[in-house]
Amino acid sequence: MKTLYLECKMGASGDMLLGALLDLIPDKDRWIQKFNQIGIPHMEAAWETASRCGISGTHVSISIQGQEERSEDLPGFPPSLLPHDHSQGRHTHHHHSTLQSVHQIIDALEISEHVREKAKSVYRTLAEAEAAVHGHPVEKIHFHEVGELDAIADIVGTCMLLDELAPDQILASPVHVGSGQVRCAHGILPVPAPATARLLQGIPFYSGTISGELCTPTGAALLRSFVDRFTEHPVIQYERMGCGLGTRELEAANVLRAFWQEDTAALHHSSQTIAELRCSLDDMSAEAIGYAQEILLNAGALDVYTAAIQMKKNRPGTLLCVSCRPEQTEEMARLILTHTTTAGVRRLLYDRYTLDYYFTETETPYGKIRLKHYQGYGIEKIKPEYQDVADAAKKAKIPYETVFNAALYGENALK
16 A cells, blocks of 8 residues: 655645655656646746755745746745735736636646646635635635746646555645744735635644744645545654755754655555435435535545435435545535535444555556556455546547456457
């Protein structure tokens, strides 16, 4: 099983996550070259080895039209994440873009569909937090042009690196957010800034003696979107460590460390407790229920499904069932109550027996396809990863089964 553990003792930001994950890639130059060719307008990424408080690591810089986006203020609130922001930083652009135009930029990039959809989901999570804080609809949130492209690069780059590393689980420490106050276009605000605090809801975080903003909204959105579990002291025997450097020099080492463990030989089986939330619906359209399912899955639900039921007064209805981790139940219940017509949600706890899994990769006439291997209880199973097969089938304009069989059976599938 491939495990990635993110140590966020100095917070998290887009460039720190990029640096830490890139540090786990054997050929950094190859990856940066590929990243620069995906089509983010006016963007050029570069990496360098540097140090913070004597700790060596990787720093990734993102330049837009030759200028690297950073704040002039020490606590610096990222201007990309404020509606109608007129930052006092070095950039003076006043063109703004909506979430829709950001999605259009992402849609035009030369990236896989899986990375594309994940990047758009992260950006929407970010925009929803800003919208909630400022009391605007998501569609009314505007992004500063240069900051927008900088944030797109951080988010898309992180999604690309995680897709390449393909960890089976991502763990993270509680998040250090810094302390004091942060200056933004609307005035001086406490740390964590309102949007960051919104994104960290349900995630353990703490303040310390270091003054300034250590966890940015972009960093918080990425952690919220990808981390499976936050834990202070995970049991992990790491094989590689990546170190991502923050831009500022602080009294403590401004680094985010990523510990990588890959152990396929010791896989057996596992059991775990999961929660299932249920509600009965008899006054929602199929389209509205489908939309609620999408919201829940994007928020990290393990599974969402429906079943036809017969309710009181002989009314046909729908049973909505959401599987999640026990620590997610409050958030999932809130989403169910928000996006469905139900007035109550039931919670059940189950013991679940699972097969462990790991990935390998196979070459096919339609490109590389990941194979998912399941092991445990003396059982072994293998199947091609759905998203890889679907992406390849769309690109080649051929049936899904053709790519599936080519990945599973190799040359025998073509005879």
